[in-house]
Amino acid sequence: MDPEAFLDVANQVIKLKMFPFFDIAHSLLAALAVREDLGANAQAFSRKHPLACWLSTMLVIFAGGMVANGLLGEPILAPLKNTGQLLVGTAVWYIVFYTPFDIGYKVAKFLPVKIVASAMKEIYRAKKVYDGVGHAAKLYPNAWIIMIIIGTLKGNGAGFTKLIERLIRGAWTPTAMEFMQPSFYTKASLLASIIFVLDKKTDWISAPHALVYFGIVIFLVYFKLSSILLGIHDPFLPLENLCCAIFFGGIWDSLAKILGRGQAKDGDSKDVKKTN
Amino acid sequence: MDPEAFLDVANQVIKLKMFPFFDIAHSLLAALAVREDLGANAQAFSRKHPLACWLSTMLVIFAGGMVANGLLGEPILAPLKNTGQLLVGTAVWYIVFYTPFDIGYKVAKFLPVKIVASAMKEIYRAKKVYDGVGHAAKLYPNAWIIMIIIGTLKGNGAGFTKLIERLIRGAWTPTAMEFMQPSFYTKASLLASIIFVLDKKTDWISAPHALVYFGIVIFLVYFKLSSILLGIHDPFLPLENLCCAIFFGGIWDSLAKILGRGQAKDGDSKDVKKTN
């Protein structure tokens, strides 16, 4: 591909308008996630508790903005002032849960629809991470960690509000904490945030700005599609295991064990360094 | 009744001063609610944990303002700066929990006292919903949903902080989520918020502003007294069932069942559309 043309595409991707099509895709996947989280009970629940159902879907849709606002001292409800997004979200929620004969849900679950929506959602995610990093950078120009946290939260807000979202529906699962077993989306958003921060604040990345953004979009879409089509769920795992072995005690634990001074109570320390 | 005189009364109701008598009534019912929530254990608990007892009572009293502030990016503690209300609340809490021979509690439980306090609290509730809608409208003039949410939260804040209030007292009841089984107060505050928003933002309601307000006060007081005296707990129920049947799948589910394509796993779908 001609580099010039490639840069052109990148410049167009960075300027893509998100509303309404990307919002529809995002809302659709959010509503599906809520419905799947409810399990076999979903339909009965949606009939009995429409309010809780609607609220938890809205929380999933607006999670990133709400959590980021909450942590930055801005109004948590502010994302709801975007009436267009709210209406799109409500319409999609209604279609997924209440259409006659469940047609809406069945169409949404249809593989090609799901693939297109997922790809669009990843493009949206890149934009959210980018906006989150930019917003935090405006407030705290020197606090890299805040930029990275906000970028990650904007990228995968729903992962971090899962506990509250379930609580709205009367279920409490304290062990399903995102920090304990970060999902691929959290890790990818974290990586994207770090790259955007480096691109913004240092000279280490010499590529044009639009290319960096486009690269992250491609990375996110590529692994999302791999995950749906090929079942590859976490390409970060080998890297993490290596990192854990070097920095977080793996090698030293093994060494201590060989020297006969290993902590017996920790069991086989090789087994435990699996996930982040 | 002469319409002129009626409007006069309405205009006086809208200007009623809340402090200190309405605050006393509100605090009294809040302290009684905490004491009843503690059950048979209440007296022993209040002797053992005065701090937790005081804090959870204060949370109930100031719930609406705190939650609304939290969601609008304003200081959560700000409602406490009102020293008068705080002192009234503390005095009432002390009287309900610690008077010799439990005189305070017994007087507060005396039916006529409770009826007067309840009626006053409903007048207060109408004012809080009204103020909440007005405050949100000033911040987000076009975001109806935010006005409605804030109005509802101001009207029945204690319902939404119940989980936190119990947590302060070391009890955790995740299934007691207000959204799952909204109480009458939540539904009434929601309805009042919607009416206030319509009155403020559209021309659909042609009645004078004071009359709308007065109508809501009468509605709230009337159903509160019905609930205490006659045991009518939720006048919204028939409306909700109708609404669920039409919009949230009831009819279609029945139809699907008749056509022999009903979701067998949902059981008798008619049974489940009971509450919001």
Added chain:
Amino acid sequence: MDPEAFLDVANQVIKLKMFPFFDIAHSLLAALAVREDLGANAQAFSRKHPLACWLSTMLVIFAGGMVANGLLGEPILAPLKNTGQLLVGTAVWYIVFYTPFDIGYKVAKFLPVKIVASAMKEIYRAKKVYDGVGHAAKLYPNAWIIMIIIGTLKGNGAGFTKLIERLIRGAWTPTAMEFMQPSFYTKASLLASIIFVLDKKTDWISAPHALVYFGIVIFLVYFKLSSILLGIHDPFLPLENLCCAIFFGGIWDSLAKILGRGQAKDGDSKDVKKTN
């Protein structure tokens, strides 16, 4: 000791620079607290979940500032913008959890190290309470209760975030609520806050300002060392029991019992008025 020299020392204590040594001591005790809270499982956990481990340690280190900011409508993440503190905290966390052969942890647990760190932390605590009260006083010059709450939270923030900190690590212990059984640190921070507020807002305390501050530092350090070396855990207990007996029903309950009208269901009311 010469009063003049004493006042000189007091003036120097009030101007002590906290960064980096006091921050190191504070972070060290925070990381140790997290590690001890994890129990026998600590090492395996730190290998499996470095992210959750790091986050919960950071939450303990920055708890006071974050909670106070959250309640005052300021950005919760703002304390993280202090890059120096963040790096010190991360380095200390790494040393406590991941040094080869657990050298870091063993050194930190060594009694003299712990005593010095604890004494430094108490000096830091006094400063935090003082800053918290001052900050709240600037925002709400007349709201004593807000000053006291913020001072207490700044002084023992980690006590109040324990539930969230454990939740980050996937553990949920709703009964471990600080309000139910306030620790000595909470009570001491509360007392210090009250004294600072009185010193700031009234003329009741005639001693020079620096002396009041110095007195509180000595009080905190003295009882911390007593606690480590002599095992005295709560010097407030006798005072509390007295206070509970007089104000919170103790005497009246006993009287009611003697008169044969005691609440039988509360059992022996003398037994229950033990802790705040």
